[in-house]
Amino acid sequence: MFKKVLVANRGEIAVQIIRALHDMNIEAVAVYSSADKESLFVHLADEAICIGGAQPSDSYLNMAQIMSAATLTGCEAIHPGYGFLSENAEFAEMCESCHIQFIGPSHQLISLMGDKANAREAMKSAGVPVIPGSEGDVTSVDQAERIAEKIGFPVLLKSAAGGGGKGIREVDRPEELRDSFEQCQREAKASFGDDSMYVEKLIRDAKHVEMQVIADNFGHVVYLPERDCSLQRNHQKVIEESPCILISPEERQELGEIVAKATLKLGYTNTGTYEFLMDHDHHFYFMEMNTRLQVEHTITEEVTGIELVKGQLAVAANEVLPFVQADATVKGHALECRLNAEDPENNFAPQPGKITHLFFPDGSLGVRIDAGVTNGSFISPFYDSMIAKLIVHLYDRNAVIAKMKRVLSELEITGVITNQAFLYELVTSDRFKQGTYSTSFIENDVLAGRRGLNAAKSV
Amino acid sequence: MLQSRFKMPSRDELKKRMDKIPDNLMKECPICHTTFFSMRMGKQRTCPNCGFGFRITARRRAKITFDTFDEMDADVTVPDQYDDKKYRGKIAKAKKVTGIKESVLTGIGSLDHQKVAAGIMDPFFIMGSLGSATGEKIVRLFEKATTEKLPVVMFTASGGARMQEGIKSLMQMAKVSQAVEAHSKAGLFYLVVLCDPTTGGVTASFAMQGDIILAESHALVGFAGRRVIEQTIMKQPPKNFQRAETVLDHGFIDAIVPRTNLKQTISQFLRLHQREASHG
Numbered sequence: 001m002f003k004k005v006l007v008a009n010r011g012e013i014a015v016q017i018i019r020a021l022h023d024m025n026i027e028a029v030a031v032y033s034s035a036d037k038e039s040l041f042v043h044l045a046d047e048a049i050c051i052g053g054a055q056p057s058d059s060y061l062n063m064a065q066i067m068s069a070a071t072l073t074g075c076e077a078i079h080p081g082y083g084f085l086s087e088n089a090e091f092a093e094m095c096e097s098c099h100i101q102f103i104g105p106s107h108q109l110i111s112l113m114g115d116k117a118n119a120r121e122a123m124k125s126a127g128v129p130v131i132p133g134s135e136g137d138v139t140s141v142d143q144a145e146r147i148a149e150k151i152g153f154p155v156l157l158k159s160a161a162g163g164g165g166k167g168i169r170e171v172d173r174p175e176e177l178r179d180s181f182e183q184c185q186r187e188a189k190a191s192f193g194d195d196s197m198y199v200e201k202l203i204r205d206a207k208h209v210e211m212q213v214i215a216d217n218f219g220h221v222v223y224l225p226e227r228d229c230s231l232q233r234n235h236q237k238v239i240e241e242s243p244c245i246l247i248s249p250e251e252r253q254e255l256g257e258i259v260a261k262a263t264l265k266l267g268y269t270n271t272g273t274y275e276f277l278m279d280h281d282h283h284f285y286f287m288e289m290n291t292r293l294q295v296e297h298t299i300t301e302e303v304t305g306i307e308l309v310k311g312q313l314a315v316a317a318n319e320v321l322p323f324v325q326a327d328a329t330v331k332g333h334a335l336e337c338r339l340n341a342e343d344p345e346n347n348f349a350p351q352p353g354k355i356t357h358l359f360f361p362d363g364s365l366g367v368r369i370d371a372g373v374t375n376g377s378f379i380s381p382f383y384d385s386m387i388a389k390l391i392v393h394l395y396d397r398n399a400v401i402a403k404m405k406r407v408l409s410e411l412e413i414t415g416v417i418t419n420q421a422f423l424y425e426l427v428t429s430d431r432f433k434q435g436t437y438s439t440s441f442i443e444n445d446v447l448a449g450r451r452g453l454n455a456a457k458s459v
Numbered sequence: 460m461l462q463s464r465f466k467m468p469s470r471d472e473l474k475k476r477m478d479k480i481p482d483n484l485m486k487e488c489p490i491c492h493t494t495f496f497s498m499r500m501g502k503q504r505t506c507p508n509c510g511f512g513f514r515i516t517a518r519r520r521a522k523i524t525f526d527t528f529d530e531m532d533a534d535v536t537v538p539d540q541y542d543d544k545k546y547r548g549k550i551a552k553a554k555k556v557t558g559i560k561e562s563v564l565t566g567i568g569s570l571d572h573q574k575v576a577a578g579i580m581d582p583f584f585i586m587g588s589l590g591s592a593t594g595e596k597i598v599r600l601f602e603k604a605t606t607e608k609l610p611v612v613m614f615t616a617s618g619g620a621r622m623q624e625g626i627k628s629l630m631q632m633a634k635v636s637q638a639v640e641a642h643s644k645a646g647l648f649y650l651v652v653l654c655d656p657t658t659g660g661v662t663a664s665f666a667m668q669g670d671i672i673l674a675e676s677h678a679l680v681g682f683a684g685r686r687v688i689e690q691t692i693m694k695q696p697p698k699n700f701q702r703a704e705t706v707l708d709h710g711f712i713d714a715i716v717p718r719t720n721l722k723q724t725i726s727q728f729l730r731l732h733q734r735e736a737s738h739g
Contacts, residue, residue, distance in 0.1 A: 029465070047465035064485055064494060073465055074476050094496050099479045 001317050002026055002076045002101070007045070008066050009081030011372035012389065013293070014041035017079050020309040029073045031066055033059035035380045040372055047073055054382045060084045063091050070100055077101035077316055079309075083384070086292040087114060103316040105270050105291050113272075113289045116160050116198050123286045126262035131277065131285040133200030141181050147199045148177055154202040157181055159188030159195075166191045168235065170202055203285060205438040206277040208232065209244050211255055212300055213263045214271040214311050216321045221263045223256035224300045225330045228435075229275075231426060233348065233442045238419075239426055240296040241335045242303050245397065245435040246282070252330075255284060260325075270315045271297075271308060277439075295389065298370060299334035302393035334393040335400050337408065337423045340386050341379040344422040352381035356415035361407050366394045379416050387418065397435070401427060486513075490677050503718050512675050512718035514655055516557050517564035517581035520614055524722050525568035525577065531603070532596050536560035537624075546623040553584040561592045562617070565600040567609070571726045573733065576604035579614040582656065586618035589660050593621075594631025597665065601638035610648040610729055615666040619659015632664035639668045648732040650725060653680050653703065653712065667711070671728055674703035674712045675721070681706075 004027040007017045014030060018041055021028040030045030035054035042048045049069040052059035059065070061084055070078055078100055080086035086104065089111035095102035104110065113119045117136055124130050132151045137160050138144050148155045148171070157180060159167030167188035169180040181197065189195040208229045215221040228244035229237045243252065259274045272291050276284040297308050306323050314322050341351045358375045361367065371388035379385065390411070392404045408424045431437045431445065468476065486497045488506035499507040503523055504515045521528045537550050537560075554560055562584035568577040578600050580587040597613075604611045620628040642649060651669030656679035663682055666672075674680060681701035688696055699705045706712050716724045 049463040049465055063496060067480070067484075071476050071480055072468070072473070074468060074472070090496055090499065093498060094484070097481055097484060097498075 001319070002313070004029060004073065004075045005077045005079055005103070005313070006031065006066070006070045006073065006075040007041070007079050007081065008060065008085055009079070009083070010036050010039065010041060010060060010383065012370045012386070013081040013295075013372075014039075015044060015372050016370055017081060017309055018044045020307065020313070024310060024313065026313070029069065029075055031059070031069050033382070035378075035382055039377070040374055049073065054380065056084065056382065063088075063094055066091075067094060067098055067100070071098070075100065077103055077313075079103040079312070080292065082292050082295055087290070089114060101316050103270065103312050105268055105272060109266065109268050110291045112266075113291050114161075116158065116288060117196075119289060120286070122266060123262065123289070126265040128258055128262045128274065128286045129284050131200045131203065131287070134198055137196035138199050139196055141178050144181050144197065144199050145174070145177055148174065151199075151201045154204065156200050156202040157184045158198045158200065159184065159192055160198045161188065161192040161194040161196070203277045203279050205440060206230075206279050206285075207244065207246065208237075208275065208287075208439050209247070209278045209284070210273050210275045210294075211259050212271060212273045212294070212297065212308075213259055213268075214308065214315065214321065215263050215269050216315045217269055217318055218320055219264065220321045220324070221260040222321060222323060222325050222328050223260045223263075224306070224328050225303055226252060226255065227296055227299060229296060230437055230439045231432070231442060232439050233447070237296065237338065238442065239335065239337050239423065239432075240299055241333065241397075241400075242299040243330050243333070244278075246278075249330075251282060271312055295338070295386075296336055298368065298389055298391050299336045299393070302334035302368065302391060303330050303332055304328050305331060332393055332395040333397040333400050334391060335404050335427075337390045337404065337427065338386055338419075339388045339390055339411075339413075339423065340419050341416040342385050342419050343417045344419050348419070350381065350385040351417040352379045352385070353416040354378050355387075355413060357412060358414075359410075359412035360388070361410035364403075366392055366400070366403060367407060368393065387413070387416075390423075398433075401433060505718050510717045510719060511677055512655070514582045514616070516583050517579040517614075518558050520579045520654075521564060521566070521568065521577070524579075524614075524725070525570055525575075526572075528566050528568045528577070530564065530566040532565060532599055534560060535592050535596050535599075537590055537592055541624060543623060549585055549623075557581045557584045559584065561596055562587050562590060562621075563593045563596050565596050567603075568612075570722065570729065573726065573729045574609055575729060576600050576607075576609045576611045577613070578611070580616040580654075580661070582616040582654070585621065586656075587616045587661075588618050588621035589628055589631050590621040590624050591627045591631060594628075594634050597631075597635045598638040601635070601642045604647065605638075605642045605645050608645070608647060610650065610732060611642060612650045612652070612725055612729075613665065613669070614652045614654050615657040615661050616654040617657060617659065617661035617666075619661060629660060632660045635665045636668065639665050643668075643670070648729070650728055652716075652721065652725070653678055655679050656681075658682065658684065670732075672711070672713050673721075673724065674707065674715050676703065676715055676717050678703040680712070 006029040007014050018028040027046045030042050030048040031051045032042050033054050051065040052062050085091040089107040092102040092107035120130050134147045154172045157169045169184045171177050171180045185195040209226050211226045212224045225243045227240050227242040229240045231239040273294050274289050275287040278284050342348045343351050355377050360369045362369045368391040392400050394400045404427050483497055485494050487494045490511040491509040493508040495507050504513045562581055564579045568575050578597055649669050650671045653674035657666050658681050680703050703715050
């Protein structure tokens with residue numbers, strides 16, 4: 001096992017990784033930007049190196065600086081967390097050239113999965129069901145029209161290089177295609193410097209179900225129980241739960257075997273997540289693969305009792321996976337709410353600022369709160385606005401929801417506006433309790449209803 | 460200044476750690492001053508930020524420019540009569556670095572199904588200097604092109620005449636120029652691409668004889684070097700003096716083409732001139 005590992009991230013995930021390292025008796029080196037000098041993760045690390053200014057491009061995305069810090073401190077490996085450099089094939093390749101282990105899959109697989117069209121082809125040939133759509137990049141409106149006609153409307157236009165909700169448009173009718181395609185292409189060009197597009201069938205009212213795998217270098221693959229991440233706003237996940245209550249144990253096993261087989265076939269190692277859409281008839285359609293740890297890995301840890309960061313470290317250190325498929329069973333139910341510094345009344349605009357008072361209601365069975373902040377911390381405008389992940393795990397889903405409701409009402413945070421009340425509204429809604437909500441629930445039911453209310457008020 | 464918190468390793472330990480980082484891992488672009496991971500230069504060896512083309516060997520240039528390339532006169536090399544030990548050492552090293560035996564790689568290439576006689580000078584072979592065997596290889600290329608009625612594409616990159624070969628090196632200017640002239644009189648097309656650096660005797664002869672003269676962005680193009688000029692005129696030349704962009708402004712270059720567009724541009728020129736010939 002490694003003796004010293006650098007954590008190339010910030011906030012709660014840096015805290016979690018540092019804690020896992022310390023649990024394993026490994027020294028942790030933090031790198032931080034000038035905006036994060038007072039952060040919890042900097043205090044927790046054994047060594048901490050300031051790598052640049054507050055702008056991510058100057059610090060957390062600055063590969064040369066991170067590599068220098070790793071070299072100076074003699075780290076054997078780098079954990080990239082999620083976001084920042086975690087899915088950057090170039091950084092993974094740079095680590096390889098410098099004989100530092102990148103804790104994640106090979107750079108070849110990161111780059112394969114980073115290109116949506118290529119990833120889809122690879123998945124198709126590895127036996128994973130995909131959404132009907134274009135073969136290869138689409139560069140002209142005419143081409144897009146031909147494909148849309150073949151697969152049928154509604155369709156989804158996506159930037160081939162995209163992510164994070166940018167460069168995506170839904171098109172319901174043929175006459176809207178031309179305008180949408182051009183807009184989308186412009187947006188993709190501006191955001192990613194690449195305007196190649198991708199057209200696929202739009203699966204409406206679907207569930208976002210994802211399955212995480214972890215594989216070592218010795219041909220062992222373990223798939224983990226699925227997560228239902230359908231509660232999304234603007235393609236950003238808000239609440240996740242595991243397992244998905246609509247999926248039977250047989251379906252779980254079937255899907256698990258498909259992804260485990262594909263993982264082996266691709267030669268994929270370390271952890272990754274296959275994201276699927278599931279329609280009303282329980283057909284699964286592959287969307288994309290995240291080649292990293294995910295924010296919501298916590299609920300999987302809770303329901304399985306498996307610590308995923310430790311698994312990642314074992315794989316990266318060329319050890320055999322410390323658990324087997326039989327360990328990865330569903331034990332109870334877990335729910336995660338993402339507490340963000342954002343204003344739901346103001347189109348969820350980020351709310352940077354100083355936390356003047358903070359009370360986390362932890363300290364009862366099944367409550368886990370992953371946070372990178374403490375009382376007095378500053379929510380920086382330079383990074384994402386997540387404050388904490390509130391996780392509840394118990395044996396029964398109803399008990400989980402009841403406890404989450406209590407946690408959300410007991411939580412106190414002042415100084416910044418948060419989505420606390422919005423989360424409460426979601427968790428206590430009937431549709432959520434039924435568990436049948438789809439990816440359009442927040443947008444079409446919750447927010448649309450709210451807009452209607454506001455309109456009525458103003459009349 | 461923020462205080463980082465770490466255990467400073469011993470001098471020996473630090474050296475050991477630093478030795479793990481390969482040389483040239485990062486590169487700085489001399490034009491836009493961006494620092495980047497060398498792998499990002501890709502096959503074309505260009506700056507990922509501004510597109511500046513770094514110097515490349517003739518073999519790499521052949522690979523990125525032509526669909527096929529059949530080398531000619533691969534064994535023509537520096538004559539044995541030059542037996543100065545230091546010079547022989549330089550030649551041996553240059554051969555190893557470039558994988559060719561003289562400072563120019565010549566052959567018959569194809570580009571989008573168009574056959575072309577191509578010469579590519581190698582800036583890593585004693586700075587692409589014009590030796591007597593270099594001249595001989597280029598002359599043979601033009602003669603073959605004239606006989607076979609082929610256009611010539613020449614990539615120049617040279618520090619000028621090769622000092623170690625004295626007057627015989629200077630003579631190559633006249634010798635190659637005559638071969639170019641004969642090719643031209645046969646009504647055939649000659650395209651030059653000035654690469655970084657094109658100077659001295661090469662500029663003063665075949666580099667400026669092209670029907671079309673293109674240049675790579677920011678390439679150094681000149682005759683005498685900056686220092687020589689400074690010492691002669693006792694004045695500081697302007698900042699962008701002898702850069703392709705400045706030379707273009709003064710009318711000596713037809714167009715500057717970034718490396719990534721070069722293949723396509725050359726192909727278009729070849730097609731254009733082929734048609735003209737068939738109508739004429």
